[in-house]
Amino acid sequence: MTSGTTGTTPQNQQPPAMPQPQTVTAEDIRAALKAGFSDFLARPVMSGFFGLFYALFGIFFVWALLWMGKIWMIVPGAIAFPLVAPFACAGLYEMSRRLKAGTSFGWADILTVMANQRKREMVWMAFVTLFILWVWFYQFRTVLVITLQHAAFSDLQGFFEVVLFTSEGWTFVIIATLVSAFLATVLFSVTVVAMPLLLDREIDFVTAMITSVRVVKRNPVVMLGWGAIIAVTMTLSFVPAFMGLIFTLPILGHTTWHLYEKAVAPKIGS
Template sequence: MATFHVMAGPDEMVARPAIRRIGFSDVFDALSRGFDDFRARPSHYAFLCLIYPICGVVLVTWSSGANMLPLIFPLMAGFALLGPFLAVGLYEISRRRELGLDASWRHALAVRHSPALPAILAVGAMLTVLFVAWLLVAQDLYVSLFGPEPPQSLALFLASIFAREEGTLLMLAGNAIGFCFALVALSTTVIAFPLLIDRDVGAVSAVATSLRATLLNPAPVALWGLIVAALLVVGTIPLFVGLAVVMPILGHATWHLYRKLVADERA
């Protein structure tokens, strides 16, 4: 039976995979390769990726029904923090396609048998905590500016946001704080999950490797973050339906970005 491990690999050592320097062209090439993966296996995403628009609609519906209108935008923006974790099956499809193996959606579900699953869940839990923290901070920010009483309707809520000085401050401060949360998520998990799919190195090594890759390649990783943010905005506009296309492309592209950033020391 395999030894249960989370923070380190099976040898109880914290691995330090070698990081490469990349350029902007590598980022766009990774995105192009992700699109190629999506086109090669489009039939599988009806099962895998409709969960994203469904979850998005559920989140917005829940927040509206619970008189929590101020949290609609934080929910929409913060939901993207969980994207790298929710796309683990897509990394496996890209990995298998790269190796010339069968890459059906069944293999995406096979990630549950990965020896690195505890580490994957640990990093996913970290992102979930970050997501919840963002919602709490966003709620506190709104209450500090508008008071504890929730808006009576969506129209009144939008009017208070765009017609009052507090609304401008809320948008400016909220976006600045959200940027900080997004920066933490990006720098700690930009390649963490693909690395764990590829190598059972443990949660600490996966997060540390993402941080080192970000520090060594700040501009390309920042460009990748901007591309992700822009595509997610485009995907959420038509009632989140666009996420069914955007998310798999970004998931596959993340695998190829990982392959460019982390040297394959086993070759």
Template sequence: MSENEPPATENRASRFPVIRSVKTGAVIGWMRGGWHDLRRGGRASLFYGSCFAIAGWLMQIVFAEAYALFAGLTTGFLLVGPFLTLGLYDLSRQIEFGMPPRLLPTLAAWRPNLPNVGLFAALLAIVLLVWARASIIVFALFFTGGFPTFGNVVHTVLTFEQLDFALVYFAVGGFFAMFVFAISVIAVPLMFDRKTDAVTATIASLVACGRNPGPLLLWGTCIGILGIIGFATFFVGLIITMPLVGHSTWYAYRDIVAPEEDEQGAAAAA
């Protein structure tokens, strides 16, 4: 190796992955694989789901009198989900390699690539704070008599008394959700699995969305539905739905990003 040639680990971290095109039906396979890993992971997988549920209950208690902020932070759960489910990717990789799923090693899954994972987590945290602020502004625009209670919001939405509020709130929230989904759908698994730098991983995620708009739009919709189920059950459903999302995302990553040996073969052929 010459003095000007970077170390192999650096090459691996900065090498842009080969992004494959997949069919829309692949989403079914991702969820089937996710369900398989959820069952195999057992208590280790449910531990992460329980963390989501407990965090939701705690926020409900802390922000009981500030529902506008509570709504923003709670729905923002889905925005930081790609980072919080990192341990589930580790569990899926253990299962993939034929190892018994163990919870303890997954608690430090972020450490091998701490600088890049930390940078990406900071980005997601900033997006979460901006969304929480935007949520408060939307509430303030439509509820001029003061911030509503949870019951007021549910009644307003179900009776269509303020349909414009629901449309604006979900439109603004949808924008933030699509942005985070586009930059993270394969970014965090890529940083975890190959120690890829944050910039390369983010660009790869955007390329994946551009190359697979149909399948990833469907997958994003599935994530939204699973999130709604979790919230509609007062966070109890998150114990199952969030691990399912995390494990299924690992299968999406494996399906969309070509194995490294394929990349090396393509480079050699070129």
């Protein structure tokens, strides 16, 4: 299997065939988790670097919202935070690919592959993700204004008191949860396989998204179960000031690569 990170497809070459989804089982997730943990142990410092970067970004994100007085954005931000992790995992995908192939690599190799993604289709995936997140925040704000229009709070504690101990707050929780669950499912479905697929092959981002959705459609219980594992694990990692992400993000990132290899049929000739 090749990484597909060395330029564009020549004009005289036939476009690649549509990647084919495969059946994924709970045993495949277990095996992928085992392989992901093994990859983390093989290069703990390099893997942990990506987790540390993501953790520091989370700390800065929360601090910026508090500084701007956008307290209401912390909750949808915390919900959406795990779903943008695939962008932070591009280097981890490449590490897992090279570890499986037995190819030696250093910092420059991994960072170069990541830098090259700006010339490829992953940039368009970033726009898609940002658009869905924008819709996410907008709907959260809209529901907040409609359901809690008479409530007043000046800090995060006051926000939770209104949400948890008033009838308007529970109305807000129910509506926001339903809408957020729908958008989370959409975002997860179009990205879970698309990110490693774009790193691995020379295809367009629309094909990558379609393939990702087809994988989820073919394996709804298993793939959404995997999404739940990601969400719960990363949410628990927030508790110690985001520092748990130093370990959990790399393991989940490496695991995602191995799960992608199970979920999408290899290229012809690979």
